[in-house]
Amino acid sequence: MPTTERVTYAWCFVHASLHVFAQASTPWCTAAWAALDAADREAALTEKQTRFGAARFFDELPREQQLALRHMEPDKHHPHE
Ligand SMILES: [Zn+2]
Numbered sequence: 091m092p093t094t095e096r097v098t099y100a101w102c103f104v105h106a107s108l109h110v111f112a113q114a115s116t117p118w119c120t121a122a123w124a125a126l127d128a129a130d131r132e133a134a135l136t137e138k139q140t141r142f143g144a145a146r147f148f149d150e151l152p153r154e155q156q157l158a159l160r161h162m163e164p165d166k167h168h169p170h171e
Pocket of ligand 1: 123
């Protein structure tokens with residue numbers, strides 16, 4: 091454990107990689123990522139596997155999961171959609 095900084099782990103389906111966000115600041119990635127309920131990197135990857143299987147990119151997700159992720163994109167949020 092290097093620090094006690096609180097972080098959020100998230101899988102990003104645009105960059106196809108695990109992101110780590112400091113909870114104290116705004117996430118640096120505004121693409122389609124899903125926050126993972128995990129305390130460390132290993133748990134985050136396990137959680138990602140459980141929820142999204144082998145999908146790494148947005149296009150590999152089922153449609154309903156794509157829609158759920160779109161709502162998390164602040165840049166693409168359209169209130170009248
Ligand atoms: Zn990203």
